[in-house]
Amino acid sequence: xxxxxxxxxxxxxxxxxxxxxxxxxxxxxxxxxxxxxxxxxxxxxxxxxxxxxxxxxxxxxxxxxxxxxxxxxxxxxxxxxxxxxxxxxxxxxxxxxxxxxxxxxxxxxxxxxxxxxxxxxxxxxxxxxxxxxxxxxxxxxxxxxxxxxxxxxxxxxxxxxxxxxxxxxxxxxxxxxxxxxxxxxxxxxxxxxxxxxxxxxxxxxxxxxxxxxxxxxxxxxxxxxxxxxxxxxxxxxxxxxxxxxxxxxxxxxxxxxxxxxxxxxxxxxxxxxxxxxxxxxxxxxxxxxxxxxxxxxxxxxxx
Amino acid sequence: xxxxxxxxxxxxxxxxxxxxxxxxxxxxxxxxxxxxxxxxxxxxxxxxxxxxxxxxxxxxxxxxxxxxxxxxxxxxxxxxxxxxxxxxxxxxxxxxxxxxxxxxxxxxxxxxxxxxxxxxxxxxxxxxxxxxxxxxxxxxxxxxxxxxxxxxxxxxxxxxxxxxxxxxxxxxxxxxxxxxxxxxxxxxxxxxxxxxxxxxxxxxxxxxxxxxxxxxxxxxxxxxxxxxxxxxxxxxxxxxxxxxxxxxxxxxxxxxxxxxxxxxxxxxxxxxxxxxxxxxxxx
Numbered sequence: 001x002x003x004x005x006x007x008x009x010x011x012x013x014x015x016x017x018x019x020x021x022x023x024x025x026x027x028x029x030x031x032x033x034x035x036x037x038x039x040x041x042x043x044x045x046x047x048x049x050x051x052x053x054x055x056x057x058x059x060x061x062x063x064x065x066x067x068x069x070x071x072x073x074x075x076x077x078x079x080x081x082x083x084x085x086x087x088x089x090x091x092x093x094x095x096x097x098x099x100x101x102x103x104x105x106x107x108x109x110x111x112x113x114x115x116x117x118x119x120x121x122x123x124x125x126x127x128x129x130x131x132x133x134x135x136x137x138x139x140x141x142x143x144x145x146x147x148x149x150x151x152x153x154x155x156x157x158x159x160x161x162x163x164x165x166x167x168x169x170x171x172x173x174x175x176x177x178x179x180x181x182x183x184x185x186x187x188x189x190x191x192x193x194x195x196x197x198x199x200x201x202x203x204x205x206x207x208x209x210x211x212x213x214x215x216x217x218x219x220x221x222x223x224x225x226x227x228x229x230x231x232x233x234x235x236x237x238x239x240x241x242x243x244x245x246x247x248x249x250x251x252x253x254x255x256x257x258x259x260x261x262x263x264x265x266x267x268x269x270x271x272x273x274x275x276x277x278x279x280x281x282x283x284x285x286x287x288x289x290x291x292x293x294x295x296x297x298x299x300x301x302x303x
Numbered sequence: 304x305x306x307x308x309x310x311x312x313x314x315x316x317x318x319x320x321x322x323x324x325x326x327x328x329x330x331x332x333x334x335x336x337x338x339x340x341x342x343x344x345x346x347x348x349x350x351x352x353x354x355x356x357x358x359x360x361x362x363x364x365x366x367x368x369x370x371x372x373x374x375x376x377x378x379x380x381x382x383x384x385x386x387x388x389x390x391x392x393x394x395x396x397x398x399x400x401x402x403x404x405x406x407x408x409x410x411x412x413x414x415x416x417x418x419x420x421x422x423x424x425x426x427x428x429x430x431x432x433x434x435x436x437x438x439x440x441x442x443x444x445x446x447x448x449x450x451x452x453x454x455x456x457x458x459x460x461x462x463x464x465x466x467x468x469x470x471x472x473x474x475x476x477x478x479x480x481x482x483x484x485x486x487x488x489x490x491x492x493x494x495x496x497x498x499x500x501x502x503x504x505x506x507x508x509x510x511x512x513x514x515x516x517x518x519x520x521x522x523x524x525x526x527x528x529x530x531x532x533x534x535x536x537x538x539x540x541x542x543x544x545x546x547x548x549x550x551x552x553x554x555x556x557x558x559x560x561x562x563x564x565x566x567x568x569x570x571x572x573x574x575x576x577x578x579x580x581x582x583x584x585x586x
Contacts (some may be wrong), residue, residue, distance in 0.1 A: 010408055013489035017404030018416060021397040023459050028424055028457025032434035039434065053520055094325070101322050115572060116330050119337075122568040122575070125519040126536040127561045130543055131340050139355045139550070141339055156510070168499040174332060179579065186580030207315070228425075235427045238520035242540055256429040260525075263433045280430035288425045 033281055040064070040275040046268045056271070063275035072250055073276075077256035079165055083254065086169045087176070087229030092222065094173075096181025096264060100210065102181075102195045103188040114185070118178030125175075129242025132171045133158065158244065161251040168252050175233070175239070180225060188214065189222045220294070227291050234280055255280055340561070344554035351550040366555035370433060374542035374556050375530065383534040390452055391512040393503050394459035401460075402467025403497050407479050408489070416541050417468060423461030428454065429521060436525050454522050459512045466581060471497060472503040507578040508572055517564060535560050 040063055044056035067073050098117055120128060121168040136142050137155050143155040157167050191214065199209055236258040240246060246253035246261065253261065255276065263273035343351055345362040354360065370376070391475045404410075428435070435454060444450030474497070482492050520536040527533060533541070539560045543553035568575060 009489070011410075013411075014404045014408045014410050017400045017408070017489070017493070021401040021464060022416060023456045024397070024453060025420060025423065025460045027438075028428070028435065028454050029431065030419075032431040032438050035438055036434035039437070049437070076328075088425075094329075097322065098326070098329075100325075105318065107326065113326050113330065114576075115569075116333050117326075118576065119333055119565070119568065120520075122514060122564055123561055124520070124536045124539075124564065126518075126520050126540045130540070130557055131336055131395070134550075135336050135339070139352065141335075141356050144356050148446075151443060168523050175330075180359060182576045182579045185576075231425050231427060237429050237432075238536070241520070241524075256432065256521075259433055263436070270433065270437060277431055277434050278343060281426065284426045284430055285316050288422055291425065 032277075036274040036281070039271055040196075040278050042271045043276075044270045045146040046270065059271070064270040066272060067275050067279070072253060072258055072261075073231065075251060076253040078254045079168075079252060079254050080236075081170055082165055082169060083233035083236060084230050086173050087180075087232060088226045088264060090169075090173045091177045091180050092225055092229070094177050096179070096184050096222070098181045099184035099188055100214065103185055104206070114181065117181050120175045121178045125225070125238035126173055126242045128171065129239050132167065132174075133243050136167050159248055161248045164244060164248050164252050168240065171239065171243060173237070183221065183225060187218055191217050223294055224291060227287055227294070230287055234284060316401075333492045337561070340554055341558050343550070344558045346551055346554075348549055348551045351554075366551040367559070370542070370552045370555040370559065373552065374538055375533075376535075376538070376556075376559060377532060379533060379535045379538040382532060385448070386451060386455060386523075386534060387513055387516045387569075390455035390459060391509050392515050393452070394512050395461045395508050396435040397456070398460060398463030398467040398508065399471075399498060399501055399505070400493065401464050402471045403493050405464070405468045406471035407476070407497075417464070420461045424465060426434070428458050432521060432525060435522075440524055442504070445526060446532065448532065449524055451532070452524050454526070455516055455519070458522075459508075459515065462511060463508050466504050466508055467501065470501060474500060506574060507581055510574050511578045514575065517567075 039056075041058050041060060042056040043059050047055035049055065098113070101107050102114055107113065134140050136155070138155050142157070144155075146153045146155070156163070158164060195251070196209055196213060201215060204212070234255060236254050237260070240252060240254055240257055241260075243250040246257045250261070259276040259280070260272050262269050262276060339356070342359065343355070344366055345359045345364070346354070347363055347365075349360075350359065350361060401420075405413050439445055439450045439454070444453070479492055480497060481495060487495075518536060519534075520540070523532075523534045523537045524540075527537070539556050543556045547553055
């Protein structure tokens with residue numbers, strides 16, 4: 001009797017509506033996350049997971065200690081941080097500046113510029129990566145351009161481990177500034193134009209409008225975008241795969257590529273790859289908590 | 304009007320020149336490499352090595368048919384279209400269903416379940432790629448279409464459910480309630496009221512998902528080994544990878560890979576930017 005009441009039409013409908021999405025989503029995100037937690041504590045190196053002869057032993061935190069003793073882990077982490085820095089100090093200020101001048105119509109051809117600045121981020125990371133690799137290669141226009149100034153100039157951009165990250169950061173700046181332009185533009189459009197007009201009529205200069213009205217209104221978005229930049233850097237894989245493959249000497253690796261190489265480059269080391277995965281998931285979860293805290297603090301001013 | 308003009312003038316003219324200069328540099332850096340790419344695709348490899356920057360002296364179209372056949376572009380396009388269309392339709396439909404449930408049927412489970420999807424917006428699929436690879440192997444879906452489609456759908460759902468729930472919440476409760484009083488089932492309300500009303504959010508979602516899946520590389524590269532299942536990004540990288548020295552063919556294959564999405568972008572510019580900004584508010 002009680003059971004019959006429990007499964008009301010509403011409850012059944014809710015279940016039928018939500019369940020399909022939930023099953024697929026949890027299979028893709030939650031199951032692997034649990035998987036990685038367990039496997040990161042093992043020395044699993046391949047073979048059927050659920051067979052009579054268990055293909056792994058539990059080794060505790062061994063993978064994690066091996067990971068933090070591996071210099072490529074720190075090189076990858078450092079490169080992830082460089083990517084965050086180029087976003088925060090390159091893409092975000094540039095994107096903001098572009099959005100501001102386009103929104104206030106301080107330049108002509110605003111539609112054209114918007115289209116161009118966003119264009120690179122719509123192209124596949126593979127095409128972009130290959131294109132710039134060719135562009136910066138010894139046969140590419142960049143070499144020829146530099147040699148016009150200094151005929152003895154040797155192109156070591158993609159070979160010298162010390163500087164190889166620079167072209168990578170340039171391509172990332174080139175590719176994703178448009179995304180921030182779009183985000184800032186959308187949020188600028190939410191500011192009441194009457195507010196700006198009134199300030200202008202009261203004699204405020206363009207500069208004062210920017211400092212006193214626009215920057216405060218967008219402060220929440222700027223902070224959130226900076227945190228999104230961290231999540232974006234964790235995402236970077238395809239571009240680097242096609243542009244440098246993490247080379248020379250794995251000096252342009254990032255965490256995602258480091259995980260991939262750990263699993264596939266030599267003999268498989270799945271246990272350690274899963275430990276790297278756990279680190280990346282934990283980093284993402286920390287970001288999510290920070291974003292939520294900030295959104296509460298700024299009172300959803302970006303909504 | 305004249306005062307307005309005068310006021311605009313007080314945006315420091317030096318600053319204005321600076322802004323124009325930065326925009327001009329950015330425009331040049333976008334257009335020139337893409338132009339160089341397309342231009343080089345009309346050169347033979349020999350000509351490219353002799354003349355990497357200049358206009359093609361003996362322009363040739365031969366790179367295109369050769370690259371098309373050797374890189375198996377018909378297969379690549381078919382697979383890319385298949386994965387993009389099927390996953391996009393599935394994401395839209397499943398997101399609308401779940402969004403309807405979350406938005407219009409009261410349940411204590413909603414904060415937890417809906418919240419788990421919202422976490423997925425920032426929790427990138429890259430961070431679980433190896434466990435996902437092992438999981439897909441475990442359930443026997445390695446190197447199958449389904450084994451690619453399921454991650455693609457799962458990857459698109461967080462944003463889809465976020466946007467759809469928000470959108471369906473904005474439909475007045477009274478619409479659903481009065482249909483209920485008239486005796487309509489939830490299935491009927493969903494199909495004949497919610498789905499038709501949700502067209503704008505479906506379009507936004509479709510565009511976000513098409514751009515995302517069409518360009519996706521990491522998953523197909525890892526989850527598929529047979530030529531017959533490869534998509535454009537994977538096939539293009541395999542064909543024009545760093546070890547290839549057939550430059551003419553490389554440039555042609557990169558151009559073929561770039562053109563469709565650029566056309567898509569130029570056509571749906573407004574919708575794409577709207578979708579990106581709608582998606583970026585939370586994620």
